[in-house]
Amino acid sequence: MGLFYPLQWIADKLTYDLLSLAQNTRLAASLDFIIYDILKIFLLLVIMIFAVSYVRSYVTPEKTRKIIGGKKGLIFNFLASGLGVVTPFCSCSSVPLFIGFVEAGVPLGVTFSFLITSPLVNEAALAVLLAIFGVRLTLIYVIFGILIGVIGGYIIGLLKMENGVADFVYKIKSREFIEPKKNQSERLQYALSEVRQIFKKVWLYIIVGVVVGGIFHGYAPEGLLATYAGNKLWGVPIATIIGIPLYSNTLGMIPIIESLVAKGLPLGTALAFLMSVTALSLPEIIILKKVLKKKLIITFVAVTGIAIIITGYLFNLII
Amino acid sequence: MKIEILGTGCPKCQRLEQNVRKALEESAKKAEIIKVTTVEEIISYGIMSTPALIIDGEVKVYGMVCSIEEIKEMLS
Numbered sequence: 001m002g003l004f005y006p007l008q009w010i011a012d013k014l015t016y017d018l019l020s021l022a023q024n025t026r027l028a029a030s031l032d033f034i035i036y037d038i039l040k041i042f043l044l045l046v047i048m049i050f051a052v053s054y055v056r057s058y059v060t061p062e063k064t065r066k067i068i069g070g071k072k073g074l075i076f077n078f079l080a081s082g083l084g085v086v087t088p089f090c091s092c093s094s095v096p097l098f099i100g101f102v103e104a105g106v107p108l109g110v111t112f113s114f115l116i117t118s119p120l121v122n123e124a125a126l127a128v129l130l131a132i133f134g135v136r137l138t139l140i141y142v143i144f145g146i147l148i149g150v151i152g153g154y155i156i157g158l159l160k161m162e163n164g165v166a167d168f169v170y171k172i173k174s175r176e177f178i179e180p181k182k183n184q185s186e187r188l189q190y191a192l193s194e195v196r197q198i199f200k201k202v203w204l205y206i207i208v209g210v211v212v213g214g215i216f217h218g219y220a221p222e223g224l225l226a227t228y229a230g231n232k233l234w235g236v237p238i239a240t241i242i243g244i245p246l247y248s249n250t251l252g253m254i255p256i257i258e259s260l261v262a263k264g265l266p267l268g269t270a271l272a273f274l275m276s277v278t279a280l281s282l283p284e285i286i287i288l289k290k291v292l293k294k295k296l297i298i299t300f301v302a303v304t305g306i307a308i309i310i311t312g313y314l315f316n317l318i319i
Numbered sequence: 320m321k322i323e324i325l326g327t328g329c330p331k332c333q334r335l336e337q338n339v340r341k342a343l344e345e346s347a348k349k350a351e352i353i354k355v356t357t358v359e360e361i362i363s364y365g366i367m368s369t370p371a372l373i374i375d376g377e378v379k380v381y382g383m384v385c386s387i388e389e390i391k392e393m394l395s
Contacts, residue, residue, distance in 0.1 A: 060368060060381075061367045096361060096367045099359075100362055100366075172362050175364065175365050177378040179378075180379055
């Protein structure tokens with residue numbers, strides 16, 4: 001981690017010089033680690049949000065729905081899922097996006113591919129995962145996040161549930177508009193304002209998450225979670241189900257989950273929990289009720305939930 | 320001049336409205352401001368990412384807030 005050496009230097013300075021804590025004590029080591037983690041997350045967060053927001057200024061949902069409208073095939077599930085990665089993770093945007101996609105003739109399954117991946121894989125979560133779990137796990141998370149969207153959407157498409165969409169959605173007609181021109185400085189400004197806004201929303205959760213995780217790291221007994229939660233058979237579905245009603249700030253959750261993994265929680269179970277909290281949150285389901293009938297909501301939750309459980313098992317098997 | 324502001328009432332949409340009003344004030348222009356707040360109506364404009372600013376029927380910007388200066392330029 002040579003790249004983050006300056007952050008370690010700052011953390012050391014703060015801990016040992018500014019607060020003048022004695023070296024080699026548990027408290028100092030914990031604090032040093034916590035400061036370093038927070039700095040690392042903040043740095044990656046700024047870089048990731050900036051980069052993805054810049055890309056987003058080119059790949060807008062309005063343009064994408066024109067491209068994938070009226071076309072069927074697994075490749076479009078992939079495209080929609082990929083788009084889900086760059087669009088914002090705010091659940092308030094899912095209803096307009098859903099209606100817009102359906103209106104443009106995007107098949108239901110393709111629309112769901114987008115709807116599943118969008119909250120699951122977002123730049124802010126990736127930044128925190130990268131800081132806490134490293135490159136390899138983050139890549140695996142991205143790949144599975146996209147695959148869950150692609151396969152889940154594809155299955156929903158096969159089920160032919162077009163009548164599960166609220167009737168009013170099909171009545172909406174939209175007109176074409178001429179794409180406004182954006183210059184480079186506008187795109188950069190947009191990326192910067194996104195960084196500011198998301199950062200303002202999440203920084204406190206991250207600090208709380210890292211501190212709680214740090215305390216757990218330092219003071220919970222080793223192997224605490226290896227017995228009950230460590231059950232590789234039941235752990236995954238239970239973690240997934242617990243994750244659905246839980247709606248918390250995922251970003252703050254990641255460092256806590258990492259500390260649970262360190263105490264014996266299997267990685268696949270942790271991953272299933274994290275994905276369930278992110279992709280299947282109660283507020284998201286309530287918002288989607290505006291545009292989906294009950295049976296389609298249940299199908300959406302079931303298909304996504306099962307895909308997450310399978311992912312968790314796969315992980316526990318491999319690692 | 321007719322200015323339409325599309326947004327369901329999120330903080331970003333409110334900021335855009337404030338910026339539009341300030342820009343009008345500073346450039347001493349008058350315009351009719353119409354707020355479009357329901358999802359159905361917003362989609363009917365072909366737009367999914369809010370907030371959006373439409374001046375005399377032309378989509379000027381969507382999915383982001385623009386500054387007072389930028390709006391002033393659009394108004395002239």
